Amino acid sequence: MLQIARIRADKETVIQGLKKRNINAKDLIDSVLSLDEKRRQTQANFDNSKAEMNRYSKEIGQLFKSGEASKANILKEKTTQLKEQLKVLEQSLTETTNELQELLYQIPNVPNVIVPEGSNEEDNEEVFSSGDIPDLDSEALPHWELAKKYDIIDFELGNKITGAGFPVYKGQGARLQRALISYFLDKNVAAGYTEYQLPHLVNEASGFGTGQLPDKEGQMYHVTADNLYLIPTAEVPGTNIFRNVVLNESDLPIGITGYTPCFRREAGSYGAHVRGLNRLHQFDKVEILRVEHPERSYTALDEMVDHVKSILEELKLPYRILRLCSGDLGFTSALTYDFEVYSTAQKRWLEISSVSNFETFQSNRLKLRFKDADGQNKLAHTLNGSSLALPRVLAGILENYQSSEGIEVPEVLRAYTGFDFIK
Structure with missing residues (x-):
């Protein structure tokens, strides 16, 4: 399976290499990169939301200790919303990752430069x-x-x-x-x-x-x-x-x-x-x-x-x-x-x-x-x-x-x- 980092860094070389195999892979490679961008953005949103929820959890504990229960309860409602958001993001991340993996499985290896061109x-x-x-x-x-x-x-x-x-x-x-x-x-x-x-x-x-x-x-x-x-x-x-x-x-x-x-x-x-x-x-x-x-x-x-x-x-x-x-x-x-x-x-x-x-x-x-x-x-x-x-x-x-x-x-x-x- 081709490395996604290689495809990102050298898209045109990969496309030309696969063209040598008589495969027009431009649309497939574009779909791979689009899904990869979506996966990375979803992962970033998931990580940010999780970090925010962890920060709220610490603040809630401190607020309860200092007797500020009303402020703590407001943050608890936010953490509840973040938990739901994390579930949605996690499901989206799983689906996108699986979809990306399926596309990568369809792509053959890129031939070495000394491989002669031919059809059979x-x-x-x-x-x-x-x-x-x-x-x-x-x-x-x-x-x-x-x-x-x-x-x-x-x-x-x-x-x-x-x-x-x-x-x-x-x-x-x-x-x-x-x-x-x-x-x-x-x-x-x-x-x-x-x-x-x-x-x-x-x-x-x-x-x-x-x-x-x-x-x-x-x-x-x-x-x-x-x-x-x-x-x-x-x-x-x-x-x-x-x-x-x-x-x-x-x-x-x-x-x-x-x-x-x-x-x-x-x-x-x-x-x-x-x-x-x-x-x-x-x-x-x-x-x-x-x-x-x-x-x-x-x-x-x-x-x-x-x-x-x-x-x-x-x-x-x-x-x-x-x-x-x-x-x-x-x-x-x-x-x-x-x-x-x-x-x-x-x-x-x-x-x-x-x-x-x-x-x-x-x-x-x-x-x-x-x-x-x-x-x-x-x-x-x-x-x-x-x-x-x-x-x-x-x-x-x-x-x-x-x-x-x-x-x-x-x-x-x-x-x-x-x-x-x-x-």
């Missing part, structure tokens, strides 16, 4: 690529066919048990999945991230804290009886560790990592682009999160990008990095880099990671602050990234490492799987 994913900017695309023979299969051939992932069984988008991993497929999770976690811990085991359900406050609510409630599974939500990513419980927390400046930076299953109610569609592991309602992901000082959060973003690059280099998968354009940028993000692995059998790129800097957008919602050297509370910056999402990484491994002999396991994973080939 076709306008994203490729900033890096690495790895050679394997030259597969004409018999090469997409991963859903390989999964069936080697009996390692059963999509039909998952459909029977739950529904489409809930695959069952079997035998060597399950072990390869577990190997990837362990490898990702070990890499993240070695890079300085502290491992957490996080809840798979969160409350409404956590959803609002990281920006999934009210923007993405239609994409989240909702346990209505308890008003809890299945997590769409470990970002939500992980970042909410720091909700309503005031850190010391010396505590920064903070980095955490965690493995969780993730649940997303994405709208169903058909075709090869969503077949197999390409789009799931339940999938596994290892996440990295950082809480940073505002002065070094973009250095931290570069470090996170380099870290994910190092993992893909070790897996020896062909990949590229995209800087998302303004029209493809997530609601909460100021700058996002997407990683895509090349699926040789499908002949297309598959997104496997997003690494984002949210600046103060999440921390303002979370009330995540740190105390600087002068003792002032300031909002921290939050960042997160997939390190990595498993389904499409697994799809890339199955397709790019296939041969007539079977599917070779990337060398870096063999200590985790205990086997070199899926045959």
Whole structure:
């Protein structure tokens, strides 16, 4: 959520930044500032009336002590009127604050200046690529066919048990999945991230804290009886560790990592682009999160990008990095880099990671602050990234490492799987 002080101080820059997202926000920003002015004036009137009533109360006590009951009773009538006035002001303040909050929830983050302008994913900017695309023979299969051939992932069984988008991993497929999770976690811990085991359900406050609510409630599974939500990513419980927390400046930076299953109610569609592991309602992901000082959060973003690059280099998968354009940028993000692995059998790129800097957008919602050297509370910056999402990484491994002999396991994973080939 954008800070109201930022909007007041830099209205035109905010409007122009949102225009980059193809949003004409002038009327919305004007409404926000109008409500903010009303809220501040109402708060001032409330504070003045309360101070006046407190002053009268002291005078009433003194007048009764000095035997001036008639003057005291006159003031008592005034305090009665002030009490009624305070009730009206308090109700107006609550309503105005809530209305202002609802408007602020509608405003996405302002893109960083280096975010390229564009309307959709076709306008994203490729900033890096690495790895050679394997030259597969004409018999090469997409991963859903390989999964069936080697009996390692059963999509039909998952459909029977739950529904489409809930695959069952079997035998060597399950072990390869577990190997990837362990490898990702070990890499993240070695890079300085502290491992957490996080809840798979969160409350409404956590959803609002990281920006999934009210923007993405239609994409989240909702346990209505308890008003809890299945997590769409470990970002939500992980970042909410720091909700309503005031850190010391010396505590920064903070980095955490965690493995969780993730649940997303994405709208169903058909075709090869969503077949197999390409789009799931339940999938596994290892996440990295950082809480940073505002002065070094973009250095931290570069470090996170380099870290994910190092993992893909070790897996020896062909990949590229995209800087998302303004029209493809997530609601909460100021700058996002997407990683895509090349699926040789499908002949297309598959997104496997997003690494984002949210600046103060999440921390303002979370009330995540740190105390600087002068003792002032300031909002921290939050960042997160997939390190990595498993389904499409697994799809890339199955397709790019296939041969007539079977599917070779990337060398870096063999200590985790205990086997070199899926045959």
